[in-house]
Amino acid sequence: MKRFLLSLFVGLSCVTTPVLAQNGPLRIEITDGVIEPMPFAVPNLVPATPGDVQIGADLARVISADLSGTGLFREVPSSAYISGINDFNAPVQYADWKAVNAQALVTGSVSTSGDTLTVQFRLYDVFSNAELGNGLQFTGSVQGWRRMAHKVADAVYSRITGEGGYFDSRVTFVSESGPKDQRAKRLAIMDYDGANVQYLTDSSSIVLAPRFSPNGDRVLYTSYETGAPRIYVLDVGQVQRRVLEQKEGTMSFAPRFAPNGHTVVFSLTEGGNTDIYTMEIASGEIVRRTTAPSIETAPSYSPDGSQIVFESDRSGTQQLYVMPAAGGEATRISFGQGRYGTPVWSPRGDMIAFTKQSKGRFHIGVMRTDGSEERLLTASFLDEGPTWAPNGRVIMFARETQGAQGRSGLYSVDISGRNLKPIPTPDGASDPAWSPLQD
Amino acid sequence: MSILKKTLMIGAMVAISACTNAGRFGDDAYGSGSAGSGAIVPGSANDPTSTAYFNQTVGDRVLFLVDQSNLSPEAQLVLDGQAKWLMTNADYVAVIEGHADEQGTREYNLALGARRANAAREYLISRGVAPNRLKTISYGKERPIEICSEEACYAKNRRAVTVLSAGLTG
Numbered sequence: 001m002k003r004f005l006l007s008l009f010v011g012l013s014c015v016t017t018p019v020l021a022q023n024g025p026l027r028i029e030i031t032d033g034v035i036e037p038m039p040f041a042v043p044n045l046v047p048a049t050p051g052d053v054q055i056g057a058d059l060a061r062v063i064s065a066d067l068s069g070t071g072l073f074r075e076v077p078s079s080a081y082i083s084g085i086n087d088f089n090a091p092v093q094y095a096d097w098k099a100v101n102a103q104a105l106v107t108g109s110v111s112t113s114g115d116t117l118t119v120q121f122r123l124y125d126v127f128s129n130a131e132l133g134n135g136l137q138f139t140g141s142v143q144g145w146r147r148m149a150h151k152v153a154d155a156v157y158s159r160i161t162g163e164g165g166y167f168d169s170r171v172t173f174v175s176e177s178g179p180k181d182q183r184a185k186r187l188a189i190m191d192y193d194g195a196n197v198q199y200l201t202d203s204s205s206i207v208l209a210p211r212f213s214p215n216g217d218r219v220l221y222t223s224y225e226t227g228a229p230r231i232y233v234l235d236v237g238q239v240q241r242r243v244l245e246q247k248e249g250t251m252s253f254a255p256r257f258a259p260n261g262h263t264v265v266f267s268l269t270e271g272g273n274t275d276i277y278t279m280e281i282a283s284g285e286i287v288r289r290t291t292a293p294s295i296e297t298a299p300s301y302s303p304d305g306s307q308i309v310f311e312s313d314r315s316g317t318q319q320l321y322v323m324p325a326a327g328g329e330a331t332r333i334s335f336g337q338g339r340y341g342t343p344v345w346s347p348r349g350d351m352i353a354f355t356k357q358s359k360g361r362f363h364i365g366v367m368r369t370d371g372s373e374e375r376l377l378t379a380s381f382l383d384e385g386p387t388w389a390p391n392g393r394v395i396m397f398a399r400e401t402q403g404a405q406g407r408s409g410l411y412s413v414d415i416s417g418r419n420l421k422p423i424p425t426p427d428g429a430s431d432p433a434w435s436p437l438q439d
Numbered sequence: 440m441s442i443l444k445k446t447l448m449i450g451a452m453v454a455i456s457a458c459t460n461a462g463r464f465g466d467d468a469y470g471s472g473s474a475g476s477g478a479i480v481p482g483s484a485n486d487p488t489s490t491a492y493f494n495q496t497v498g499d500r501v502l503f504l505v506d507q508s509n510l511s512p513e514a515q516l517v518l519d520g521q522a523k524w525l526m527t528n529a530d531y532v533a534v535i536e537g538h539a540d541e542q543g544t545r546e547y548n549l550a551l552g553a554r555r556a557n558a559a560r561e562y563l564i565s566r567g568v569a570p571n572r573l574k575t576i577s578y579g580k581e582r583p584i585e586i587c588s589e590e591a592c593y594a595k596n597r598r599a600v601t602v603l604s605a606g607l608t609g
Contacts, residue, residue: 180541180586206581208545228576229549251553251577254546267546269577272508272557274550295550311547317506318547341544355544381588384544400541402588431545 026104026125026132028072028161037074038160040067041102043085044078045119048111055142056110059119059149063106065193066153066167070394071419076102088120097126104132106156115141119148123156133159146195147438154437164391167192170435171387171396172210172219172236175199176408176428183428187221189236192389192434194424200239209385209431210234213257216435220244220255220264231255231266233281245279245286252277254297258325259305265289267297276310278325289327300344300352301325302369309333309343309352309369320354322369333371342385345369347436348392351415355384355397364397366415377417382406387434396423398430488528490603497524500600501559505542505593508554510562518559521601522566532606535559537577540593545579552577559599572606 028038042064045056067073082096088109097105108121122135138151147168154165175188175197184203187210190196200219201207208229210221219234226243229251234241244264245252255266258278268277268286276290276299290296294314301308302325309322315332318339323330334340338358345352349369356363356376362383367374382400389395393415400408408430410423423429484491493499498521501514510518525531537556539548556575564570585592 181583183581206578208581249574251549253549267550269550269553272554272561272575274553295547295554297546297550298544311544313547318544341547357543360542382541404586404588406586406588 026128026160035072037068037072038103039076039101040064040073040104040106040156041076041078041081041097041100042067042106042108043081045108045110045121046085046088048109052110052112055112055117055145056108059108059110059145059152062146062149063108063153063156066150067156069193069421070157071414072157072161073104076100088122092124094124094126094129097124102126104156104160106152108152112142115143117142117145117148119152121152121155123159146191150191163393164437166389166391166394166434166437168438169390170216170438171410171423171432172200172212172435173398173410173425173432174207174210174430175203175425176430177203180404180406185430187219187234188425188429189219190425197426200234200236201241209254209433211256211433212435214259214261214436216438218257219433220257222253222255229253231264233264244281244284254299256300258301259303265299265301265308267299276308276327287327289323290330298342302345303347303349307345309345311341311343318357320352320371333367333369334374335371336374344386344388346388346392347390350392353386353388353395353415355386364395364413366395375415375417377413377415378411378420383411385431387432389434390437394419396432396434398432400430490531493521493524493528493601493603497521499602500598502594503555503597503599505540505597506551508551508558510558514559515562518562519566522563522568525563525568525572530605531603532572532574533601533603534574534576535563536582536600536602537575538582538596538598538600539580540596541580541583541588542593543580549577549579552579555597555599559601563601 042060044060047053047056064075068075080100082099083093085107105124105126111118118139120137123132125132138148140148150167153167157165169192171192172189174185176183176185178184185207186203187200187207189198206224208222210219221232222229223232231244231252232241250268250270252266252268255264262281264279267274274295274297276296277286277288279286292314294312296312299308299310306325307322308325311318312321318341320334320340320343321330321332338356340354340356342355343352351366352369353366356365361379363376364378364383364386365376380399381402384398386395386397394412396412398408399411400406408428410429410432413420479485482489484495498517501517535556537552539551560573560575583596585595
C-alpha cells in the first residue's frame with residue numbers, strides 16, 4: 001500500500017503539514033469487537049471552475065459512501081456544517097468541525113482539463129488540530145471519476161485503520177435472470193460497489209464461477225458453450241475468450257489462477273470421478289494432483305503458491321483439506337458439525353473462508369489455515385461461495401432466497417461478522433469474485 | 440414396488456410435459472419411427488420405437504437419495520427397461536444428464552451430478568449397451584425441473600435423465 005501511495009504522489013503546489021504519527025488518536029482497530037463508527041465529514045470538493053461544481057459534489061458523495069459503507073465510519077451530514085471548505089489551501093477551521101463532532105475531515109479540490117481529471121485531497125485529524133499524512137493528488141480520466149473517489153477513500157481508510165484499502169477494485173459475477181428452472185446466466189463485471197456493470201458474455205449457455213487473475217487482467221470461468229462444462233479464459237479488456245481444456249469424455253470446472261498467473265488449478269471429471277488437476281496456460285500441460293475415488297473440487301491456492309486448500313468427501317461428507325501445491329498427502333482442517341465446501345484462501349494468507357451446511361442452513365465462515373478458530377459470519381437458507389476483498393477484511397458471497405420465487409443476490413460482510421449488507425446489482429447475481437486493487 | 444415405479448413414471452411424465460424434454464421428443468417425433476399402419480402413429484407414444492415411448496413408457500429417468508449416487512432397486516428396474524430398449528433400437532445414442540437438488544454448493548453438485556450420470560451409464564453398459572452409445576454430462580443444480588424448496592421438489596431434481604438422439608446411423 002505504501003508503494004502504491006508513493007507511486008501516485010505527484011505533489012501539491014503548497015507545503016503540506018508534516019505527517020502526524022499514525023499512533024495518534026484518529027485510529028480504528030477493525031479487528032476490535034463492536035465499535036462506534038467514527039464521525040467524518042467530506043465537504044464537496046472545491047471546484048477549479050464553475051464547470052467542476054457537479055463533479056466535486058459527486059466525488060464527495062462516492063468518497064463518503066465508501067467510508068460509510070464499511071460500517072466503521074459515520075458521515076456528519078452537510079446540513080450540520082458550520083463552515084464549508086471554499087479554499088483547499090486555506091487553514092482548516094478546526095473549531096467548526098469539532099463543534100459538529102467530525103473527528104476526521106477530508107477536503108479536496110477538483111479540476112478538469114479536456115478528458116483529464118485531477119483530484120487533490122487532505123485528511124485532517126480534527127481533534128488533534130493536525131493533518132494526517134500528506135496531501136495527495138490523483139490524475140485520471142473524467143470518465144473514470146469514480147475511481148478517483150475510490151482512491152481517495154482507500155487512502156483515508158488505510159491511514160485511519162492501518163489496513164490496505166479495497167474500494168478501487170472490481171467484482172466479476174454471474175448475472176441471473178428468469179425463474180429457477182429456466183435461469184439465464186451471463187458473466188458480468190462491475191465496480192466493488194455495484195456501479196459500472198458491464199456484461200462479458202451473453203446468456204446463450206450456462207456460465208459459472210468467474211475468477212480473476214492475480215493482476216485482474218483475465219477471468220477464468222466455466223461455460224457449457226460446447227455442451228459440457230469447460231474452462232475458458234477471458235481477457236477483461238478485450239472481452240476475447242478461449243477454451244483451455246477439451247479432453248473428450250470429461251468435464252472441467254472450478255478453475256482458479258495460481259499466484260504466478262500462468263498456472264490454473266481446477267477440477268476434471270472422468271468416468272464419474274472428480275479430481276484436482278493443474279494446467280500451464282501457455283503449454284496446455286495438465287498434471288493430476290489428487291487420485292482418490294471421492295469428489296475433490298473447489299481448489300484455491302495459498303497466496304505464496306505453496307499449498308492448495310480444497311474440498312473432498314473422502315471421509316463420507318464434504319470437508320476441507322490442505323495439500324502441497326504439487327499434490328501429495330492432504331491434511332484435513334475442518335472438523336465441526338456439518339459439511340464444508342468452497343474454501344478460499346485469504347489474500348493475507350492468514351485465513352480460509354468457506355461455505356458450511358449444517359442442520360438445513362447455510363453459513364459463510366472463516367477459520368485459521370489449520371482449521372482453528374472457526375467463526376460463522378452468516379446464516380440463511382442458502383449462502384454460498386465467499387470471495388475476499390483485496391485487504392482480506394471483507395467477504396462477498398451469494399445468497400439465494402427460498403422457494404419457487406427464489407432469487408440470488410450478492411452480499412458483503414466483515415470477517416468480524418459485522419456490517420452484513422446487500423450489494424446492488426441490476427438483476428439476480430451469484431458466484432462473485434473480487435479483484436485485486438487496481439493499479 | 441410397482442406402485443412406487445408407477446409413481447416415478449407419473450412424476451417423470453408430469454415433468455416431461457412441463458418442461459425441458461418436450462422439445463426434444465417433439466423434434467424427434469418425425470422420421471424416427473417405423474412406417475405407420477393401423478392404430479400406431481409413428482413417433483407417438485404408441486410407437487414402441489419412438490423416443491416418446493422411451494421417455495414415457497420405459498421411463499427416461501431415475502431418482503436418487505440426498506447426496507447419494509447408488510441405484511435403488513426401482514432405479515435398476517427403469518434402467519433394465521432402458522437397456523432393453525436401447526438394445527432393440529440400435530440407431531439411438533444417449534446422453535445421460537446428472538442433476539442435483541439446490542441443497543449443496545455449486546461445485547460439489549456438479550461433481551455429484553456426474554457421479555449419478557456415471558452410475559446410470561455403468562449400469563446400462565453392464566446390461567449390454569455399447570459404451571460408445573452413452574455419454575454423460577452433469578448440470579449440478581443448474582437445471583431443476585421442480586422449483587419449490589421442499590423435499591417433494593428436491594426428490595424429483597436429484598435425477599439422471601437418459602436423453603436420446605438419433606445417433607450412429609443419423
